[in-house]
Amino acid sequence: MSRHPGTFERRVRGYGFIDRVNGKRHVLGPKDYPELRGELSENERIELATRAFKRLQEDAERAAVGLPGPMPVSGLLDAYEADPLPRLAPNTQKTIRRPWPDSARSS
DSSP states (O other): OOSSSSEEEEETTEEEEEEEETTEEEEEOTTTOGGGSSOOOHHHHHHHHHHHHHHHHHHHHHHHTTOOOOOOHHHHHHHHHHTTGGGSOHHHHHHHHSOOOHHHHHO
């Protein structure tokens, strides 16, 4: 067995990491893990590969039992508005849907 799961490939600006979890290929790069930019020692690559593999396994386990994987905040808000929001009082719905004032966004 190898010392770590997956494979690293040298790219122009850093490294890429390729791994398989439950038969699905995952390609990770600097957008997913900023530490892949630049030079990495072998120990740093092994540590990163172990962390990435663990995260991918956890996501696969969640998907296997029917739980959602990583979701953007906009997806969470859409799900909230579709399910619990209509059951709230009308003024509460209006308050939640109201956009933030400009002064709150600038701080």
